[in-house]
Amino acid sequence: MSGQEFLRTVREHFTTQGWETELQQIQDGVSILHGRQSTTPEQGLALVITGPNSQVTPNHVKYLLKRRQNQEDEIDKTFIATTVGLSEKAQKATSNYDITVLDQSDLETSANTTTTNQPSKQVGGGEERPAASAADITAVLSENSVQQLLKQTNGIFAAVGLGFGLTAILWLRFMGDSLLGELVGLTFMFFVVLMMVFSGPLVGALAGIYIQRRIEQTRKAVITAVASGFTGYLTMTVVGGLLTYLFLPSSGSGGSESTADTGANGATETGGELFSLSDLFLPLLGLAIPVGVVAGTVVYVINRYSR
Incomplete structure (x- = not known):
């Protein structure tokens, strides 16, 4: 799965959970996804790592925590989504700070479950949504x-x-x-x-x-x-x-x-x-x-x- 495909899969995963998301690229292979629940005031922040040549390190975790601290609005949940896995120290840091880790297999399972259980919402390649009120x-x-x-x-x-x-x-x-x-x-x-x-x-x-x-x-x-x-x-x-x-x-x-x-x-x-x-x-x-x-x-x- 390419980096762009992984980003799209991550966004689709959060969309199925009722999140509206905004994506900001930080650097090559590193992006921040800010999500808001459409029906509740709950907000989330996800660090998405798609670089093929490096693991998630404690520095990545520190950056995510700093972004969470600097957010004007309170962040309720934090995530790390990665295609390359976490180092041992980064894994411990995510456990200590209650950060949910999503890997490629988790996201593919979520996508397959959504495809199986939900009717198609697309006609001619576009999702049907009512006009903005x-x-x-x-x-x-x-x-x-x-x-x-x-x-x-x-x-x-x-x-x-x-x-x-x-x-x-x-x-x-x-x-x-x-x-x-x-x-x-x-x-x-x-x-x-x-x-x-x-x-x-x-x-x-x-x-x-x-x-x-x-x-x-x-x-x-x-x-x-x-x-x-x-x-x-x-x-x-x-x-x-x-x-x-x-x-x-x-x-x-x-x-x-x-x-x-x-x-x-x-x-x-x-x-x-x-x-x-x-x-x-x-x-x-x-x-x-x-x-x-x-x-x-x-x-x-x-x-x-x-x-």
Whole structure:
């Protein structure tokens, strides 16, 4: 049995026990599997060793115990799944710390029992599952790990929006104070803003890839990716657009250095004379929807055709 086949067998074993699992590769031949019971708050952590040339050592056990200690949520059960066996010291350590050891023969027996006793749930190669309900979506998005991923992706997209905004502003400043320079600078600046606004599908695809690599369970990953693409796109365009808006020259300005003029009534007029931010809010919400769809579709496609 290859390493990938063993990983798949381990996940199938936990799935039959009612666990929803996430897989994280630590290094070649070593992975961590985090599982949650779908019907109870019980959680588990498994260290999966697939390297063909080394036994499980006390260092592997220490790493698993450290990960268990560092988990934000309490871990109820710990496991080591291995194709290569344990050293004598590692075997003693697993007994001392109540770690369940699963070897290849145990997992194959579990898989054969499941195949014999359960009816087939697959038609045309895919497991039939109902569409995600509003409760499912809420439950996924309320998880700490998902919220952390959403913070990460929104932070990344905010940085991209900052880059778009700074590029537009600096280009306008570099063009100088002449009328021709200002016109060319404004043209390029709006071109940059348009690139940011219509780059939605691309950033959605990147969001999907980012999420897929961190959440193994397809349904959970799709929900997270859709939310990530939607909110991340809004964050990027708001940060970039607001930054650009604040530094737009007034339409009555004689040069690009002036960002505000005083009107006849004494009120301050800013670059908002050129457009209103409120006019962009609803269009951006609409454009964010396909970005989320793209992100979720990328996750589904990768998971669907990589197995």
